[in-house]
Structures are given as structure tokens and as C-alpha cells.
């Protein structure tokens with residue numbers, strides 16, 4: 001029942017804590033070691049991926065986020081599709097579609113479309129920018145850990161690719177009834193899906209790794225090992 005009193009609690013020093021990595025599938029603890037480019041570390045117990053060598057992906061991340069922001073701006077400014085039904089032309093933007101849903105008494109659907117295609121993807125891109133711009137200048141962004149958590153919580157709600165599939169299915173179906181002309185936003189949405197896929201392949205937790213001072217990854221002297 002009682003803990004032995006003569007053994008003081010042995011908390012690992014903070015530097016050692018930084019090197020620990022837990023398997024998110026089975027909670028096994030490992031000590032992080034440096035990997036060669038393209039390598040990944042997997043859990044010995046369950047085979048789950050622990051982390052991968054992401055230096056090249058990290059260097060690409062800020063240009064990808066800026067590209068995604070530009071494509072997002074274009075996608076929301078220009079019409080997605082134009083429809084020509086017996087000489088009557090109509091066109092809509094993403095925001096126009098949200099407002100049309102709201103006007104048709106489908107406020108909940110309008111909110112879902114707004115959240116999953118505008119609000120959450122934009123929040124994630126802005127949070128990424130907020131972290132990556134100071135980090136590129138070797139500065140620590142204020143509130144780093146809260147923003148990383150925010151990115152991880154926002155990520156599952158960004159569903160631009162689901163919206164894209166929906167639009168494509170609708171365009172194909174409508175093309176039997178009216179002349180459908182793909183708008184600029186349809187192409188930029190397509191490009192945005194590809195850029196976002198590349199951006200989302202980077203685990204935001206790996207950003208911790210690039211905040212650490214150089215040399216933090218090196219193997220400690222033998223006396224430090226448990």
C-alpha cells in the first residue's frame with residue numbers, strides 16, 4: 001500500500017522528456033533517434049507508425065500553406081459553375097451556395113458547408129502560417145502548444161475534398177439538363193485539394209521537433225540512460 005520512502009522520485013530531466021515518443025496506438029514508450037531521409041520509425045509491439053523523417057516535408061510546408069491560401073482565395077472569389085438553361089445563365093460561388101442553402105430553410109446544412117469548406121480549412125491554414133512564419137526566422141511563436149492542439153482538433157473538420165466530389169457529381173448530373181460551364185473556382189478547388197493533401201501529410205506534432213535547439217536529438221552520454 002505505502003510507497004518506499006528511501007527511493008526519491010526519479011523524474012527524467014526535461015531534455016530526456018523531449019526525446020521520448022509514445023505510440024499513439026498502444027502507449028509503448030520509445031526514445032527518439034535520428035532517422036535518414038525517407039525512413040520511418042514503427043512501434044515494435046503493434047507496428048503502428050511512431051514518426052517519420054520530416055525535414056524535407058517541413059521545408060516544403062510554408063510554401064505549401066501560402067499556395068493553399070492563394071488557391072483558397074481564388075476558389076472563394078470566382079464562380080464554381082455557370083449554368084446555361086435555355087439562354088438563362090446562372091453562376092454561383094461557394095459563399096453564394098451557402099447563402100442559397102440558408103435562404104432555402106436549410107440553415108443546418110448551410111452551417112455545415114460553411115464550417116467544413118470555409119471556416120475550418122481557413123483556420124487551419126492561418127494557424128499554420130502563424131506558426132511557420134516565426135519558425136522560419138528561428139523564433140518561438142507565442143502560444144505554440146495551444147495552436148498545435150488547435151490544428152489537430154480543426155483538421156478532421158476540413159472536408160474540401162468531400163465537397164469537391166459532391167460538386168463533380170452534381171455537375172455531371174446537371175449536364176444532362178443544362179449546359180454546365182466549369183468556373184475558375186472549380187479548377188482552383190481541384191488544385192487546392194492536391195495542395196491540401198500534401199500539406200496534411202505533415203503531422204503538426206512534428207513541429208515541436210523543429211523548435212528544439214540543434215543537437216537535442218543526439219544520443220545522450222551513457223550515464224544518462226535508464
Ligand SMILES: [Zn+2]
Nearest residue numbers: 023026043046
Ligand atoms: Zn504500438
